[in-house]
Each structure stands twice: as C-alpha cells, then as structure tokens.
Amino acid sequence: MNIINFTPISAFVGGSLIGFAAFLFFAFNGRMAGVSSIASRSIINNKNRFDNILFLFGLIIGPIIYSFSGKEIVSVLTNSIPLLIIGGLLVGVGTKIGSGCTSGHGVCGISRFSLRSIIATITFIITAVITVLIFGM
Amino acid sequence: MTKLSSLISGIIFGLGLTISGMVNPQKVLGFLNIFDAWDPSLMFVMIGAILIFSPLHFIFKRKSRPIFAENFIVPANKNINKNLIIGAIMFGAGWGLTGLCPGPAISAISLLNTDVYLFVLFMFIGFYLGNFIQSRK
Known part of the structure; x- marks a missing residue:
C-alpha cells in the first residue's frame, strides 16, 4: 500500500462544512441530513x-x-452504461432497504453513537473495498 | 420557514462535498482502493463532519424543540436486522462499482456530466424498488 492524492486539509474543511450543514438541518428542521x-x-x-x-x-x-x-x-466518472445502471440501482435499493448511506449512517448515525449505523457503515465500506479489489477502479 | 433552512443546509452540504473533492468519484474510489494506491481523504471528510455534528447535535438536542419545526425526528429503530445488513452490502457494491453515493451523485448533476444523470435516474428507480420490496413484507 502506498498513499497518493491525499488532500487532508480540503477534506477536513469540506467535511466540517458537511457536519455544519447537518447541524443546521437538525437545529432548524429537527431532522437528520441523510441524503438517501x-x-x-x-x-x-x-x-x-x-x-x-x-x-x-x-x-x-x-x-x-x-x-x-x-x-x-x-x-x-465511468462512462460504462451497464455499470451506471447497475450501480444506481444497487445504491438506490440498498440505501432504501438499509435505511441510509454515507451521510445518514456514516456521518449522522455515527455522530449519535447509533450501533445500527456503525454496523451499517463498516458493512458498506468493507463491501465497497472488496468490490474495488475485484473489479478495479 | 423550514423550506429556507432546508435549502441553506443543502447548499452548505453541497459546498462541503465540492471542497472536500467528494463530487469526484475517482477520489472516492481512491479511498476504497486501500490495497493498492490509497487516498485516505474520505476518512478525513467523515472525521471532520462527525467532529462538528456530533457535539453540536448533543448540545442542541437538550432543547425542547427545533427552531422552525415542531419536534425532533430521530431514527428510533435500534434493531440490527437482515434488511440493514443486506441493504448496506448492496449499497457498498454499487458505491464500489461507480464511486458514487447519493449526496455526491445529486451534487454532480450541476457539473453537467451526462453519465451521472443515468446513475441518478436509476438510483431513484432503486428507491422505488426498495420501497416496494419493504412494503411487501
């Protein structure tokens, strides 16, 4: 393993803005900013x-x-039509059945210390890593 | 008024996704490519978001109600069930195939890359399918 293209500062600043946006949505609307x-x-x-x-x-x-x-x-982004269709369907069905995505489980859920979200996040990251390992980037 | 706060939260969330580079599926795949050339940026995005959202939301939660809405809506389900795991696996597979999850996919609509439209269309079809599968149980 070697590390490439790492942009820690912009990642952290952008991430903080995402967290702040989630806080505004919670403070004003009382809801979790889970995009799915x-x-x-x-x-x-x-x-x-x-x-x-x-x-x-x-x-x-x-x-x-x-x-x-x-x-x-x-x-x-890939321009493979089958990949875009299958990927879109998997993300749509998966986040609906699994009640959340990177923002809902990964950011908001983990922030609330929800065990459900912690398990979901570990599961989808491991699955995605294996998928990239098999199919490549 | 909840409409205004929804719009502003969405804009700041979209800015965060852009600044952090998460609207670039190649950067997301770089994070998932742990065993080859790894880009840890996504981890910093999540850490930044959680470090902001988690404490602010715990402090604010002590209030009796949100600023505009009538009450807080926090996911009540605590069950680690089959749906959660199967959904997370499906989502992880779609995420790993394309590098797209719901937030960045929707933000990337403005980048006028027509390939992302196809993904978003099938993601919404996937939401319908997932909803249909859930309602049959």
Missing part, C-alpha cells in the same frame, strides 16, 4: 416533500456557488 432518506422521501412520501426537494436543490447549486471562486471542479 431525503432523496427517497422526496418521491415516495408527501410529508415535508418541498423541504426535501429544496435540500436536494441546494446540493445541486453548492458546486455552482463554489465554481464562482474560479477554481475548477474535477469529477471523473
């Missing part, structure tokens, strides 16, 4: 639907506001 729950509820559940859609809209305009700083945003 917010996104799935925006189409499945009528309750707080407009709140959920506006949160997602905020996620989309975050990078646009960042781009005003003049810095380039790098985003490299």
Whole structure:
C-alpha cells in the first residue's frame, strides 16, 4: 500500500462544512441530513416533500456557488452504461432497504453513537473495498 | 420557514462535498482502493463532519424543540436486522462499482456530466424498488 492524492486539509474543511450543514438541518428542521432518506422521501412520501426537494436543490447549486471562486471542479466518472445502471440501482435499493448511506449512517448515525449505523457503515465500506479489489477502479 | 433552512443546509452540504473533492468519484474510489494506491481523504471528510455534528447535535438536542419545526425526528429503530445488513452490502457494491453515493451523485448533476444523470435516474428507480420490496413484507 502506498498513499497518493491525499488532500487532508480540503477534506477536513469540506467535511466540517458537511457536519455544519447537518447541524443546521437538525437545529432548524429537527431532522437528520441523510441524503438517501431525503432523496427517497422526496418521491415516495408527501410529508415535508418541498423541504426535501429544496435540500436536494441546494446540493445541486453548492458546486455552482463554489465554481464562482474560479477554481475548477474535477469529477471523473465511468462512462460504462451497464455499470451506471447497475450501480444506481444497487445504491438506490440498498440505501432504501438499509435505511441510509454515507451521510445518514456514516456521518449522522455515527455522530449519535447509533450501533445500527456503525454496523451499517463498516458493512458498506468493507463491501465497497472488496468490490474495488475485484473489479478495479 | 423550514423550506429556507432546508435549502441553506443543502447548499452548505453541497459546498462541503465540492471542497472536500467528494463530487469526484475517482477520489472516492481512491479511498476504497486501500490495497493498492490509497487516498485516505474520505476518512478525513467523515472525521471532520462527525467532529462538528456530533457535539453540536448533543448540545442542541437538550432543547425542547427545533427552531422552525415542531419536534425532533430521530431514527428510533435500534434493531440490527437482515434488511440493514443486506441493504448496506448492496449499497457498498454499487458505491464500489461507480464511486458514487447519493449526496455526491445529486451534487454532480450541476457539473453537467451526462453519465451521472443515468446513475441518478436509476438510483431513484432503486428507491422505488426498495420501497416496494419493504412494503411487501
């Protein structure tokens, strides 16, 4: 193992902003900022639907506001159509059945010391590491 | 008023995802690629988010209610069940195949990479499927 492309400062600063955003959502709306729950509820559940859609809209305009700083945003993604379809379905079904994703379990759940979230986070990270090990990057 | 706080939380969350580099699936895959060339940045994103959210949320939770909403909504389920584990495994597999999880996938919509639209479309189809599977039980 060797370490490459490590950007600890921007990662920590960006992560702190994510934590602060989650705190605002909790303090004002009383809810957990789990993106998979917010996104799935925006189409499945009528309750707080407009709140959920506006949160997602905020996620989309975050990078646009960042781009005003003049810095380039790098985003490299596979263009394999089967991989995008299968990946999207697995992420959608998995986070719905497993009640959370990196933000809901990984950030909010661990912050609350929820055993369920700690186990879910360990499980999805190990599975993702094995997946990369098998299929490569 | 919860609509305004939803939008602002979403924007700050999206900024955090952008600054931390998490809108770049290649960077996420770099974290999952532990056994080869490892980029530990994602771990610092989570640590930053937890260090901010955890203490602030514990302090704020002592209040009787959130600022705009009527009451706090915190996940009550404490069961470590089959759904949690199967869901986390499916999510981990989809995350490892593409480097995308729900937050960054939705934020990356603004980067106008058409490949991410396909992923997001099938992620939402996955939410529906997951909801259907859950409601049958």
